[in-house]
Amino acid sequence: MHHVVRAADIQGVIAYSGHSSGFKRHSAIDRAVGATHTGLGLCALEAKGHVDTHVQSFEEFFYVTQGEPTLILDGRSYPLVPGSCGVVPVGTPHAWLGSGRGDAHWLDMLTPIPRGPTEPEDTFFLGPPRAYETGPLDIRDPRSLHVFRMTDDDISLDKLKVGARIDAPTVSSSMATALLAYSGIAVKMLVDHRLSAALGTMFMVEYQPGGVAHFHDHPLEEAYYILQGEVEAVADGQTYVLKEGDVLWTGVGSIHAFFNRTDTTVRWVETQSPQPPARHSYRFNRDWDYLKEKLARP
Numbered sequence: 001m002h003h004v005v006r007a008a009d010i011q012g013v014i015a016y017s018g019h020s021s022g023f024k025r026h027s028a029i030d031r032a033v034g035a036t037h038t039g040l041g042l043c044a045l046e047a048k049g050h051v052d053t054h055v056q057s058f059e060e061f062f063y064v065t066q067g068e069p070t071l072i073l074d075g076r077s078y079p080l081v082p083g084s085c086g087v088v089p090v091g092t093p094h095a096w097l098g099s100g101r102g103d104a105h106w107l108d109m110l111t112p113i114p115r116g117p118t119e120p121e122d123t124f125f126l127g128p129p130r131a132y133e134t135g136p137l138d139i140r141d142p143r144s145l146h147v148f149r150m151t152d153d154d155i156s157l158d159k160l161k162v163g164a165r166i167d168a169p170t171v172s173s174s175m176a177t178a179l180l181a182y183s184g185i186a187v188k189m190l191v192d193h194r195l196s197a198a199l200g201t202m203f204m205v206e207y208q209p210g211g212v213a214h215f216h217d218h219p220l221e222e223a224y225y226i227l228q229g230e231v232e233a234v235a236d237g238q239t240y241v242l243k244e245g246d247v248l249w250t251g252v253g254s255i256h257a258f259f260n261r262t263d264t265t266v267r268w269v270e271t272q273s274p275q276p277p278a279r280h281s282y283r284f285n286r287d288w289d290y291l292k293e294k295l296a297r298p
Contacts, residue, residue: 001034001236001250001251001253001254002235002236002238002248002249002250002251002254002256003029003033003034003035003248003249004235004240004242004246004247004248004249005028005029005246005247005248006245006246007243007244007245007246010026010028010042010245010247011026012024012025012026012042012043012044013025013026015043016051016052016054016125019051019052019054019125020049020050020051020052021046021049021050022045022046022047022048022049022050022098023043023044023045023046023049023050023051023096024043024044024045025041025042025043025044025108026041026042027039027040027041028040028041028042028223028247028249029041029223029247029249030113031113031116033249034251035113035221035249035251036112036113036221036251037111037112037113037200037220037221037273037274038109038111038113038221038222038223038249038271038273039058039109039110039111039112039113039114040107040108040109040110040223040225040247040249040271041107041108041109041110042105042107042225042247043062043105043106043107043108044103044104044105045067045069045096045098045103045104045105046098046103047098047099047100047101047102047103048098048099048100049097049098050095050096050097050098050128050129051095051096051129052095052125052126052127052128052129053072053093053094053095053125053126053127053128053129053130054093054094054095054123054124054125054126055091055092055093055094055123055124055126056088056090056091056114056122056123056124057090057091057122057123058090058110058111058112058113058114058122058199059087059088059089059090059110059111059197059198059199059200060087060088060094060108060109060110061085061086061087061108061109061110061111061191061197061200061202061271062085062086062087062088062106062107062108062109063083063084063085063106063107063150063190063202063225063269064080064081064082064083064084064085064104064105064106065082065105065106065107065227066082066103066104066105066106067082067099067101067102067103067104067105068080068081068099068101068102068104069096069097069098069099069104069106070096070097070098070099070134071086071088071094071095071096071147072094072095072096072097072129072130072132073086073088073092073093073094073146073147074092074093074094075093075132076132076143077132077134077135078137078144078147079134079135079136079137080104080106080137080147081137081149083149083150083151084137084147084148084149084150085147085148085149085150085190085191085202086146086147086148086191086195087146087191087195087196087197087202088146089146089196089197089198090198090199092146093126095129096129097129107225107269109200109202109223109271109273111199111200111273111274112199112273137149139170139171140170140171145195145196146195146196147195148171148190148191148195150188150190150204151170153170154170154177154179154188154204155179155186155188155204155206155267157179157181157186160179183211183212183213184207184208184209184210184211184212184260185205185206185207185208185211185212185213186205186206186208187203187204187205187206188203188204188206189201189203190202190203190204190269191203192275193275197275198275199273199274199275200271200272200273200274200275201271201272201273201275201276202269202270202271202272203269203270204267204268204269204270205224205267205268205269205270206265206266206267207229207231207258207260207265207266207267208260208265209260209262209263209264209265210260211258211259211260211266212257212258212259212260213257213258214257214284214285214286215234215255215256215257215284215285215286216255216256216257216282216283216284216285217250217252217253217254217255217256217283218250218252218253218272218276218281218282218283219252219253219277219280219281220252220272220273220274220275220276220281221249221250221251221252221272221273222249222250222270222271222272223247223248223249223250223270223271224242224247224248224249224268224269224270225245225246225247225268225269225270226242226243226244226245226246226247226266226267226268227244227267227268227269228244228265228266228267229243229244229260229262229264229265229266229267230242230243230244230262230266231258231259231260231262231266231268232258232259232260232261233248233256233257233258234256234257234258234259235248235250235254235255235256236254236255236256237255242268255285
């Protein structure tokens with residue numbers, strides 16, 4: 001099972017009515033398309049808009065694509081910029097504030113999927129957001145437990161070949177800042193257990209020209225939001241060309257593959273929910289086809 005949402009069809013609607021101002025969200029992936037773990041949405045907050053302080057019984061992942069919203073999380077204020085990302089842990093008070101410098105847009109992923117109107121409540125509002133002292137987002141500060149910022153240097157092999165300065169404005173180099181590269185693909189983890197996420201993950205993917213991920217499936221759900229370029233995606237035997245702003249979701253057991261047939265890179269934000277198991281999170285068709293052929297030999 002899979003689902004595709006085209007950028008032209010994304011239209012936000014007022015969300016959290018009575019507890020927000022200038023906030024809209026388009027629910028791209030939810031129960032209506034067959035998802036059981038992935039609640040993916042595209043959020044927009046007007047300048048000087050807000051979402052009241054609230055707590056919820058699900059994790060909220062986010063990745064800012066435009067503007068400079070402020071996240072107030074557990075009593076601390078985090079001014080965000082494009083590339084900022086993080087997780088709101090279950091039961092943690094938080095609110096959103098719009099910037100006076102223009103609208104803000106971000107991608108969110110809610111897991112498990114929020115409950116419907118006929119089910120027990122899972123979101124509880126605590127009142128208008130309070131004013132907190134603000135300053136630039138500082139991901140080097142050890143107190144920034146749930147927030148990160150992605151830059152182009154973080155996904156560039158050439159930039160990571162050299163040592164970081166002692167005063168570099170990034171997280172100290174370690175496996176937590178590592179870049180995974182294979183088959184023309186670069187993967188940079190954004191949100192996982194390092195930021196205390198327990199129910200899902202979020203990461204950046206970049207394909208070089210000719211990059212390919214052969215046919216495979218997972219024991220989990222994945223969602224992909226295209227940031228730049230275009231990629232050929234095949235899901236359950238159907239082929240799509242995904243471009244900037246498009247969304248693809250693949251359910252458990254959905255066989256899918258990606259091919260960059262262009263002469264430029266393609267980049268997207270990807271989520272997984274629930275978190276991958278320690279083993280066997282990928283099942284590649286080619287490996288099992290090889291075994292079938294091997295067993296059939298005289």
